[in-house]
Every structure is written in C-alpha cells, then in structure tokens.
Amino acid sequence: MNTKILLVTGAAIILALALLWPTNTPPPELPPAGNAPDTASDPDEAPPPSSDTLTPEQQALLDNPKVKAYAQRLEFEDDLHDFFANAPSLPEQKRRAQADALQERMNEYEGSAQVSAPEAALIQLAMIQILEPDEEAAKAAAQQLMDRYRAESGARLQAWLEEPRPDFERYKAREKAIVEEVMAMDDIPGGLTRDQYLRERLQEARVEAMGRSAGNNQSN
Numbered sequence: 043m044n045t046k047i048l049l050v051t052g053a054a055i056i057l058a059l060a061l062l063w064p065t066n067t068p069p070p071e072l073p074p075a076g077n078a079p080d081t082a083s084d085p086d087e088a089p090p091p092s093s094d095t096l097t098p099e100q101q102a103l104l105d106n107p108k109v110k111a112y113a114q115r116l117e118f119e120d121d122l123h124d125f126f127a128n129a130p131s132l133p134e135q136k137r138r139a140q141a142d143a144l145q146e147r148m149n150e151y152e153g154s155a156q157v158s159a160p161e162a163a164l165i166q167l168a169m170i171q172i173l174e175p176d177e178e179a180a181k182a183a184a185q186q187l188m189d190r191y192r193a194e195s196g197a198r199l200q201a202w203l204e205e206p207r208p209d210f211e212r213y214k215a216r217e218k219a220i221v222e223e224v225m226a227m228d229d230i231p232g233g234l235t236r237d238q239y240l241r242e243r244l245q246e247a248r249v250e251a252m253g254r255s256a257g258n259n260q261s262n
Contacts, residue, residue, distance in 0.1 A: 115156060118147055122165065129172045141169050163191050213251040220247055 096104070103109060125144055129137050148165060151157035166187055174180035224230075224240045232239065 115151070118144075118151065121147075126168065126172070138173060141173055145169070159191060159194065163187060209251065209254060213247065216247050216251070217244060220244060 122144060125140055129140075132140070145166070148157055148162055152159060152162045167184060170180050170183045170187070174183055220243045221240065224236060224243060227236070227239075230236055230239045234242070
C-alpha cells in the first residue's frame with residue numbers, strides 16, 4: 043500500500059474514533075474588563091500592553107491561571123502551524139528536534155484532554171509523513187500508531203459500556219412496563235390504535251427521562 047494512502051486511511055480511522063474523546067478545551071470564561079481603556083479598532087494599530095499602562099483589573103486578568111493556560115495552548119497551535127509550514131526547508135536534525143519538542147507538549151495536552159486523541163493522532167500522522175523519508179519505515183510507524191489508538195478506543199468503549207447508567211436503566215425499565223401495560227389493555231383510550239397509543243406513551247416516557255437527565259446534569 044502506498045504510504046500516502048496508508049496515512050489517509052489512518053486519518054479516516056482516527057477521525058471515526060473522535061466521538062469517544064472529549065472535545066478541545068474552550069476559551070476560559072473571564073470576568074468583564076471593567077474600566078479597561080478604549081483600544082484602537084485595528085488590532086495591528088493597538089500598542090502592546092505594558093505593566094505601566096495596565097489597570098489592576100487587567101493585570102489580574104493576565105495573571106489568571108486559566109488565561110495563561112489558554113494563551114499557552116494558542117502558542118502551541120501557532121508553533122504547530124509554523125513547524126508544518128517550515129519543516130521541509132529545515133535541516134533534518136533541527137526538524138526532528140522541533141518535532142520531538144512539539145510531541146512532548148502535545149502529550150501533555152492530550153493527557154489533560156486539551157487536545158483530543160484523534161487530533162493528536164492526526165498530527166502525528168502528518169509528522170510521520172514529514173519525518174520518515176523511507177516508505178517502509180513510514181508505513182510501519184503509521185500502522186503502529188493506528189494500532190495503538192484502535193486499542194485505546196476499544197478500551198475506552200468497553201469502559202463506557204460497563205459504566206453504570208442509572209437514568210438509562212430506569213428508562214428501560216419504565217419502557218418495558220409501558221409495553222406490558224399497553225399490550226394487556228382490552229380498551230385503548232382516545233380512539234387510538236394499540237400501536238398509536240403505545241408510541242404516544244413511549245414518547246412521553248422519553249421526554250420525561252430527558253427532562254430528568256437534564257435536571258441531574260444541572261445539579262451536578
């Protein structure tokens with residue numbers, strides 16, 4: 043199989059696993075700027091803030107750990123873009139050193155769920171394509187990567203299947219009771235057929251279960 047085809051196939055497989063991982067961490071929720079001074083409408087014309095011009099509220103905002111973490115994440119994404127844009131023209135030693143440093147940072151973000159596993163895998167597939175000029179070595183590395191993520195996704199799916207879901211179990215029990223009740227009825231109310239009445243009762247049970255689940259999520 044051609045290396046490019048293998049990498050594209052691997053990307054498709056990993057994308058299919060995306061639902062098993064959380065999405066990226068959204069921007070942090072920040073307090074209002076308060077008495078922040080007006081800035082130029084064009085960001086390129088606005089002077090960079092300095093400690094002498096910042097208000098206490100602005101300085102506190104910059105010192106917020108969530109803001110710092112998000113800024114570091116954005117910096118990481120910029121570094122990734124720069125790497126893939128410049129990698130073909132870099133000397134091999136420097137290219138591999140940059141790739142190793144980015145891989146280490148990506149592992150940290152993946153471990154803290156700030157980068158999803160499918161995203162990390164796609165980035166690594168792209169790195170393989172750049173770092174491995176030998177076709178057989180690239181194919182072997184891509185296959186090893188896909189095998190690892192398949193195994194991890196399988197373990198994650200199994201853990202999800204085995205996780206207790208009391209709301210779902212209650213709904214299934216309620217559903218079973220409704221079916222038994224309706225099937226045992228001699229007279230169906232409302233002039234409906236048995237199937238129509240059953241669908242109506244099951245729909246009501248689903249709406250009730252979704253409302254209960256939403257309430258539990260808000261309380262958590």
